[in-house]
Amino acid sequence: xxxxxxxxxxxxxxxxxxxxxxxxxxxxxxxxxxxxxxxxxxxxxxxxxxxxxxxxxxxxxxxxxxxxxxxxxxxxxxxxxxxxxxxxxxxxxxxxxxxxxxxxxxxxxxxxxxxxxxxxxxxxxxxxxxxxxxxxxxxxxxxxxxxxxxxxxxxxxxxxxxxxxxxxxxxxxxxxxxxxxxxxxxxxxxxxxxx
Numbered sequence: 001x002x003x004x005x006x007x008x009x010x011x012x013x014x015x016x017x018x019x020x021x022x023x024x025x026x027x028x029x030x031x032x033x034x035x036x037x038x039x040x041x042x043x044x045x046x047x048x049x050x051x052x053x054x055x056x057x058x059x060x061x062x063x064x065x066x067x068x069x070x071x072x073x074x075x076x077x078x079x080x081x082x083x084x085x086x087x088x089x090x091x092x093x094x095x096x097x098x099x100x101x102x103x104x105x106x107x108x109x110x111x112x113x114x115x116x117x118x119x120x121x122x123x124x125x126x127x128x129x130x131x132x133x134x135x136x137x138x139x140x141x142x143x144x145x146x147x148x149x150x151x152x153x154x155x156x157x158x159x160x161x162x163x164x165x166x167x168x169x170x171x172x173x174x175x176x177x178x179x180x181x182x183x184x185x186x187x188x189x190x191x192x193x194x195x
Contacts, residue, residue, distance in 0.1 A: 007179045010055020013048045014176025020045040021169040025162055042090045046083035049172070053079060053127075056175055059185045060134035071126030078120025078151075085113060113154075121151035131175070134185075139174025142167045 001009075024042055026032040057064065057072035064071070093101045105113070128144035149156070149164025 004184055007055055007059055007184070010052050010059075011176045011179030011181075014052030014055070014172055015180060017045045017048040017052050018169045018173035018176065020048070021165055021172070025165040025169070028158070028165075029162055039090045039094065043083055043086040046079055046086055049079045050076060050083075052172065052176055052179075055179050056127075056131070056135075059179055060131060062185065063134055064130045067126065068130040071123060071130050074119055074123030075127045076123070078116060078123045081113075081116030082120060085116065117151045117153070121148050124148055124151070135175050135178050139171050139178070141171070143171025143175060146171055 020041060023032065023038075024045065027034055027038050027042075032038055053072065053076055057068065061068060093104070096104070124144055124147045128140050131140045131143075146164045146166065146168025150161055150168055152164070153161045
């Protein structure tokens with residue numbers, strides 16, 4: 001498989017991530033019925049996002065430098081943590097009462113989810129900083145603002161989180177479209193030898 005094909009595949013994963021995140025947001029807002037099928041879709045965008053983020057990072061790795069690698073690692077770790085949270089919410093906690101779920105999420109589990117949210121938010125911000133020159137700025141801005149708002153789930157009203165997912169989904173769609181449309185990254189900057 002060529003590099004271009006890999007970037008296109010990562011772009012397709014990102015496009016599907018954006019669409020499924022929008023679907024999940026519609027479900028959370030009761031615009032799509034909530035049932036076993038629609039709930040089982042909830043963790044899928046996080047799985048796809050792992051592939052999309054890897055493609056986005058590799059596409060710009062020559063210009064992103066060390067900060068880009070750190071941003072990618074934090075963003076990836078945050079998304080992996082969100083995957084755990086989504087799986088727990090929709091597969092482990094779904095048959096429990098609100099009181100039982102709240103009891104389970106006290107102490108260390110709550111602290112763990114807060115750390116996941118913080119790592120994700122930091123990764124999103126750093127990834128946006130490194131991506132500012134490589135991708136369409138409107139997509140980077142929507143990605144950053146949207147997913148930082150979404151990372152505040154539990155600390156802000158549900159409407160703010162929903163708007164965050166809407167903006168972040170639009171951002172990931174824009175970033176992923178770049179990979180799909182232009183699967184060859186810009187060449188690495190050349191170093192001019194001192195004369």
